[in-house]
Amino acid sequence: MSFDFIKSCFYEFLSYFVPQKINYKIEGKCLKCGECCRQIRSRGLKNNTELKFMQFILPHYKRFFITGKDEEDNLILSCKFLTDDGKCSVYNSRPQVCRNYPAKHIPYNAEMIEGCGFKVIKKEFKDYL
Ligand code: SF4
Ligand code: SF4
Helix, strand or coil: CCHHHHHHHHHHHHHHHCCCEEEEEECCCCCCCCHHHHCCCCCCCHHHHHHHHHHHHHHHHHEEEEEEEEECCCCEEEEHHHHHHHHCCCCCCHHHHHHCCCCCCCCCCCCCCCCCCCCEEEEHHHHHH
């Protein structure tokens, strides 16, 4: 039994524990359009009851209200602190999630809003090998 074979079995074994074989890197700059606060993809929230639960356990969710649903039935939210001209009216006290957006590396299926100044750069699993 060669070392390479053991190594290959080991990598095969590890591959079952990699949740997704693609990672994403975000590049670009913000154009300050405010669309990411107007069309927030909730990733997994399907109805008002689930949103209320999130608002209970994560109070910063209380600023969000439902504006629609995406093609996968996830809620699309908007923020009550967004001004008509696309600015944040509580910029200095905005929550951490807003400060971090968009995260530089995202481990799940990432997409930016159309017209956003940031772009998603896909990295294949082989790029890490
Ligand atoms: S959608 Fe993109 S460009 Fe527009 S405010 Fe959000 S991060 Fe900036
Ligand atoms: S708090 Fe400000 S930055 Fe955060 S979603 Fe609302 S408007 Fe956008």
